[in-house]
Amino acid sequence: MRVREVFRFALRGLRANKLRSGLTTLGILIGVGAVILLIAVGQGSGAAVQARINSLGSNLLLVTHQSGAVGRAASTRGGNQSSTANLTPAIAQDLATSDQDPDVAVVAPVASTSVTATYQGASTTISQVVGSYPAYLPISNDVVSQGTSFSTDDVDHANKVVVIGQTVVTDLFGSIDPIGQTIQMNDVPYTVVGVLASKGGGSTFNDPDDVAIAPLSTVQDSLTGFGSLSEIAVQATTSGATGAAQAEVTNLLLAYLHETASTEQFTVTNEASLLSTAQSTTQTFTVLLAAVAAISLLVGGIGVTNIMLVTVTERTREIGIRKALGAPKGAILGQFLIEAVFLSVIGGALGVLVGIIGSRFTIDGIKPVLVPASIALAFGVSAVIGLVFGSLPANRAAKLHPIEALRHE
């Protein structure tokens, strides 16, 4: 004896009932495949957020209206404009020129909206039309890959020129060279002077290339009107100085608007830190996905126990015969344990295969990223599952009394 022989007996047992063995294997396959694939998807969405952080630049601050404060002020004080401070280009100018904010490098006022753009019958919705100064492009990590950016002169004269992102190029122009062409944005003609390099990394809901950037004065003039700005983009000198810059900008704004911290109507947010939060959310999401997958693996394991219990009951007589012929307890235990481990290991190996193949596809805009450790873990767990969940039925088989087992019909 006998390990080889016990293996042979176990394989024979599995072969005797191929459909049942196959279905049990399928349970483990799905469990292992789900663990690997869902962890890869979670990892992929985390990587996408990371890419967004990189594309934004890590030292960007945004000054925005606190919408709740504006709404309350409007409803309780009824049109008393003096108390509802608007974000104006003047504030941006003030932030840029002040010497009390040494950690601020560049300031750009932003008026943004979304428009329907058309070009010779082609039509698309540009979800982010930004009106700003030329300085906005370096702040938002945008690079003109084709043509030129607009100039300060364009801002001064409110020239109808625009720089568009790759998604807009694809949607409106296809293969036509967009430089010098005129597109209609909400029926206002703009001349395309430049195309931005693709940033990628976004999902369908948050595409950083679905953008058009034009001079602030033009956008206010023709699209948004001259109300409050959407935001003021502020770039800190270094990524380490964002905290200090945030405090300085807040203080300057409070002073400028004659407000206290308790009644402030704007917020200064650190875009990168927001995305960090998003990333930790993704992390939680990944853990949740993995937990669900782990449960399905557990269910697969219970399937192994279940089928092995049925097998032991069904083969009670065989066990009795083997015992009468002198099979020691260990041989019977080994035979059924090997059957269980074999079921789960085969299922695990196929599950790894399915997981690897599945992660080559893009799922809901997310490119899954395989984590090698998850493969090793899922496969290892499947083998352990065979041992743990197989030991109950195998023990039952080994403990059967030969007389009763032989009497079993």
Added chain:
Amino acid sequence: MSRRGTVPAARSRGGSGPANQRPGGAAERASAVHISALTKVYGIGDAAVHALRGVDLDIPHGDYVAIMGSSGSGKSTMMNIIGCLDVPTTGHYRLDGIDIGSLDETQLSLVRNRKIGFVFQSFNLLPRTSAFENVELPLVYGGVRGPERRRRALAALELVGLSDRVEHLPNQLSGGQQQRVAVARALVNAPSLILADEPTGNLDTHSSYEVMSLFDRLNALGRTIVVITHEEDIAEHAKRFVRLVDGRIVEDRRLSPVEGLPPKLGAAESNHYPKARAPLAQTQPGTGV
């Protein structure tokens, strides 16, 4: 034939010290089966069932015993205890000198493997497993390897006249053939005792005769055989006749001497079994079956 190396090996591995417990002294070989004052009680208290109420039985090597009794007489209990599948409540049982009562479960399975060959009423061959693989099963559990295992399994099949059915599955064999495979399996490990429980219970008359003739010839070759049956004409094949009633032996009659041939072997065989003589002649003691 059965006095080969495996027997002392089994004793040294399986028995805790049978040699010094032997009642008859070292020079004389112990009886195949020695039972004294054996009782078996199932359940406790009011629900207790006394299956055996003090049985004494001594079966020397080479004997051929038929144990008879109606259902409920305790013969199944007797068979289970002799077959080391069950342990007695009180009393002693020595198999080939080994005190079975002192063995643990692992040692019992070893004794079953080396010392006892079972033949069951319902054949009990493993399904979807060829005749050859069924026969080699006790050798597998006994740790016999490779070519030696193959040689012994094939020799056993030849002895029962099934050399041409080696790769057949049980459901491709007739009842009589299946039972002969079971007999081959029982004797392949050269046990001290072949224990048959109603071996002809599921067979027609002709197959019954085949199987009993096979037992006769095996006994003539020196095998110790115990057949449990309730049929008189089956019991007539044996050299000795033991009747159990209500857990006690009420009759123990010797039909022919231990040393001689079994009573039915002789004229009948040459009439009914011309073909089977050839393998018998080839497998005289020393061929290693």
